[in-house]
Amino acid sequence: xxxxxxxxxxxxxxxxxxxxxxxxxxxxxxxxxxxxxxxxxxxxxxxxxxxxxxxxxxxxxxxxxxxxxxxxxxxxxxxxxxxxxxxxxxxxxxxxxxxxxxxxxxxxxxxxxxxxxxxxxxxxxxxxxxxxxxxxxxxxxxxxxxxxxxxxxxxxxxxxxxxxxxxxxxxxxxxxxxxxxxxxxxxxxxxxxxxxxxxxxxxxxxxxxxxxxxxxxxxxxxxxxxxxxxxxxxxxxxxxxxxxxxxxxxxxxxxxxxxxxxxxxxxxxxxxxxxxxxxxxxxxxxxxxxxxxxxxxxxxxxxxxxxxxxxxxxxxxxxxxxxxxxxxxxxxxxxxxxxxxxxxxxxxxxxxxxxxxxxxxxxxxxxxxxxxxxxxxxxxxxxxxxxxxxxxxxxxxxxxxxxxxxxxxxxxxxxxxxxxxxxxxxxxxxxxxxxxxxxxxxxxxxxxxxxxxxxx
Ligand code: BES
Ligand code: ZN
Numbered sequence: 001x002x003x004x005x006x007x008x009x010x011x012x013x014x015x016x017x018x019x020x021x022x023x024x025x026x027x028x029x030x031x032x033x034x035x036x037x038x039x040x041x042x043x044x045x046x047x048x049x050x051x052x053x054x055x056x057x058x059x060x061x062x063x064x065x066x067x068x069x070x071x072x073x074x075x076x077x078x079x080x081x082x083x084x085x086x087x088x089x090x091x092x093x094x095x096x097x098x099x100x101x102x103x104x105x106x107x108x109x110x111x112x113x114x115x116x117x118x119x120x121x122x123x124x125x126x127x128x129x130x131x132x133x134x135x136x137x138x139x140x141x142x143x144x145x146x147x148x149x150x151x152x153x154x155x156x157x158x159x160x161x162x163x164x165x166x167x168x169x170x171x172x173x174x175x176x177x178x179x180x181x182x183x184x185x186x187x188x189x190x191x192x193x194x195x196x197x198x199x200x201x202x203x204x205x206x207x208x209x210x211x212x213x214x215x216x217x218x219x220x221x222x223x224x225x226x227x228x229x230x231x232x233x234x235x236x237x238x239x240x241x242x243x244x245x246x247x248x249x250x251x252x253x254x255x256x257x258x259x260x261x262x263x264x265x266x267x268x269x270x271x272x273x274x275x276x277x278x279x280x281x282x283x284x285x286x287x288x289x290x291x292x293x294x295x296x297x298x299x300x301x302x303x304x305x306x307x308x309x310x311x312x313x314x315x316x317x318x319x320x321x322x323x324x325x326x327x328x329x330x331x332x333x334x335x336x337x338x339x340x341x342x343x344x345x346x347x348x349x350x351x352x353x354x355x356x357x358x359x360x361x362x363x364x365x366x367x368x369x370x371x372x373x374x375x376x377x378x379x380x381x382x383x384x385x386x387x388x389x390x391x392x393x394x395x396x397x398x399x400x401x402x403x404x405x406x407x408x409x410x411x412x413x414x415x416x417x418x419x420x421x422x423x424x425x426x427x428x429x430x431x432x433x434x435x436x437x438x439x440x441x442x443x444x445x446x447x448x449x450x451x452x453x454x455x456x
Contacts, residue, residue, distance in 0.1 A: 016435065
């Protein structure tokens with residue numbers, strides 16, 4: 001093990017350079033014009049995996065390719081773990097808020113700035129570097145590993161689910177390891193035992209057959225932007241609760257023990273408010289922010305479009321208005337059931353003065369495990385040694401659509417061992433990754449495999 005850790009220590013500058021190479025690909029899965037960049041990024045990863053000694057292949061899908069990379073198989077029965085990551089990133093817009101261009105990685109102090117630095121390229125790269133250390137120092141790796149790196153996580157992982165089904169045999173494993181979540185701070189490593197699910201939809205209200213002069217026609221027809229605003233405003237009540245009938249029906253409440261643990265996390269409501277730049281926090285009455293963002297479901301408008309968006313003014317009644325919406329779901333809510341209830345509620349609330357169109361998008365169930373098993377204990381030991389601090393168990397509010405499929409299709413739990421800090425700006429301008437988290441992540445990964453092997 002010392003050889004492995006020494007190898008990691010001496011090779012940091014090269015690792016950072018390689019990560020920068022990976023970060024230069026604008027692998028934005030949501031934008032069709034970047035399809036080639038995703039392919040190029042996946043091809044780079046295949047080459048890189050081969051260079052560090054893995055058997056790697058590029059697997060085409062109807063969407064973006066999946067990279068599969070395995071450690072050379074040895075004789076004997078050994079535990080097999082999947083390491084999942086995603087090489088696609090969120091759109092970097094708005095560009096003008098970036099201090100350095102999103103796809104020109106820039107280091108300031110110990111921070112590496114680039115879109116995808118923390119979410120998720122830097123995090124899964126830490127695992128690749130740990131495996132490289134084993135292979136290049138000829139240290140025997142106590143587990144077989146298969147890396148599954150996909151390019152559609154940020155759009156709902158549509159191709160990976162059928163891929164898991166089709167490759168069920170070769171992907172049979174004892175568990176999945178993912179670093180694509182966060183930690184409360186550098187000296188507080190964490191294992192995430194719950195993620196929220198998600199249900200996405202777009203709603204469009206159509207009024208007149210074209211944009212109209214608002215002086216000539218305003219007052220005689222519905223304004224779709226106004227109708228949409230009023231419609232959406234009805235989706236939450238004065239207590240900050242979502243009004244969709246049955247929305248909270250299946251929600252599993254936090255246990256008293258969980259609520260107590262949450263209160264032990266660092267930070268105050270005031271520092272949180274300052275960090276976010278809001279005049280006041282807002283949310284469902286009766287819950288703390290840490291509860292609202294992890295264990296309570298939400299309804300969010302992600303985008304709202306109507307009428308003239310260019311410079312200056314334009315006096316029109318717009319022909320249509322559209323909202324992009326996602327709901328975050330918690331255990332035991334089901335995306336399909338929530339989607340159905342939402343569509344019915346929107347239709348019911350829609351005034352007869354406009355046409356309503358609703359298109360359902362991706363959905364993913366929430367994830368919640370009992371963090372008491374042997375694998376969790378093994379992971380906590382690796383975290384403790386790598387970070388040199390006592391780890392905490394946390395729930396997180398983000399979603400990783402594929403984790404519930406790992407359970408459903410492969411029958412295994414996922415260890416969520418995140419490396420991102422709260423101020424890493426994932427999905428925001430100036431995303432970054434802390435290089436101390438990068439190195440700690442590599443150590444954690446290196447230490448994890450012997451710990452997991454012990455649980456057999
Ligand atoms: N890495 C995030 C998820 C995450 C971040 C979980 C921090 C916990 C803590 C992931 O890349 C992500 O952003 N997922 C999307 C999925 C969605 C588009 C289907 C999300 O949560 O919005
Ligand atoms: Zn993300």
